[in-house]
Amino acid sequence: MATLTAASLTSCGGGGDKSDAPQADPSEAFTPAEQEEEVVPDTWPLTGIQVADGETAAKKHPILVTKIDNTVSASPQAGLGEADLVVEELVEGGLTRLAVFFYSQIPDNAGPVRSMRASDIGIVPSEHATVVTSGAADVTIRRISDAGIPFIQEGGPGMYRDSSRNAPYNLMVHLNDTAKSFKQKAVRPADYLPWGDGSDLPKGKKATTLAASFSGGHSTQWEFDGDHYVNTNSNAAPDDQFPADTVLALQVQVGDAGYLDPAGNKVPETKFEGQGQAWLFHNGRVIRATWHKDSLTSTLSLDFKGQTLTLPAGHTWIELVPAGPRNVTWQK
Structure with missing residues (x-):
């Protein structure tokens, strides 16, 4: 998984959390050991769908689990049409937030990007995945970091503010730019589901x-x-x-x-x-x-x-x- 480095960035999800938070540094991404005659399965890990002829399920970027707001204030959400898989989880106030998994397709635009929760420790794959987030509360940052889950927050590759939206629902991400920022050997993550x-x-x-x-x-x-x-x-x-x-x-x-x-x-x-x-x-x-x-x-x-x-x-x-x-x- 990607190496975590320290950075001082401002989160903008979950009520304006702020923290000195470790970040996933795409330039120092995990590179698996060389394996002889490695056979890459011909199905996508997040859907089980067979890859098209000439394609491979081993990408030079991890699964990008993007935290997207799921309230009316987020309308219109962007990027869901190109997602492989979605997990909906409870957050405070009885509302929900989406962990949107992108791998086989990477949309140009996704969001609004919001903050992580400790619940994500059980949702995000333990290897070959990075969370795209606005940040999180300090206690959540510590727990996510202790779990070894890398993340990219505001200020990272592809993140920008959309002036046509109201804060805090205006943090968006050019996810193609995020994916291209990783420098790693092509690797296929494990299947997320059987x-x-x-x-x-x-x-x-x-x-x-x-x-x-x-x-x-x-x-x-x-x-x-x-x-x-x-x-x-x-x-x-x-x-x-x-x-x-x-x-x-x-x-x-x-x-x-x-x-x-x-x-x-x-x-x-x-x-x-x-x-x-x-x-x-x-x-x-x-x-x-x-x-x-x-x-x-x-x-x-x-x-x-x-x-x-x-x-x-x-x-x-x-x-x-x-x-x-x-x-x-x-x-x-």
Whole structure:
């Protein structure tokens, strides 16, 4: 992973956090040891989709996990249409934030970029990934750094302020510039999820609409249109929607991160490890399963009545929903 160096930059997410924060230095990025006759899998690590002829899944940049605001104030979100995978997580005030994963495609523009949370330790891959963020509170910076997760914040390659947007929702990133700033040997990250072709999926039940409720004030809603799942209350532009082939809703435990935001709200921390209930929505049907993750850095696995499931190759949106009754609902 990239080397962390000290820099004094101003964060602009999560209520104007400020810190003297270690930064990912793209010029000193991790370079894996030379391997003889290394065979690079011919599928993308974040989707399981086979690469096109003449392409390779080994890139000269890491996975760029970009923290993007998910409120009406962020409209229109930019870049989601070119993302490989999205994880939605709870933040303070009952709202949510997106960890948007870019690798097979890198958009020119993405954002609005906001701050990290300790929850990201269980979301961001432990190797070959860098967080693109506005910054974070000091306690979060320390925990992210202790976890060995590199990040780039405001002032880093590609970051800029869009004068047509209101602060703090105006920090954007030319993500192509960020990707080009890395100097490393081409490497393919490990698969983020256990990918398959869908042949092992149980029939499940018909489910053409669903809702993932994070709080009394926010529920993310989806509708299957016969091809993809459409986020019907998305903050992205109509032509920049995430093309979800699968929505994976996971009930998780949520704790207290141990500090308050500037408005006095407790900051929640998603515990993305252990096990819990899972709902896999694919092709207009739902399969109820159990998810397992031995540690924050482990790969997720899914179990259905003793059978290990794979995720159908494609674009997946993961909802990390607080555990509770009727937090994941659907209709035929």
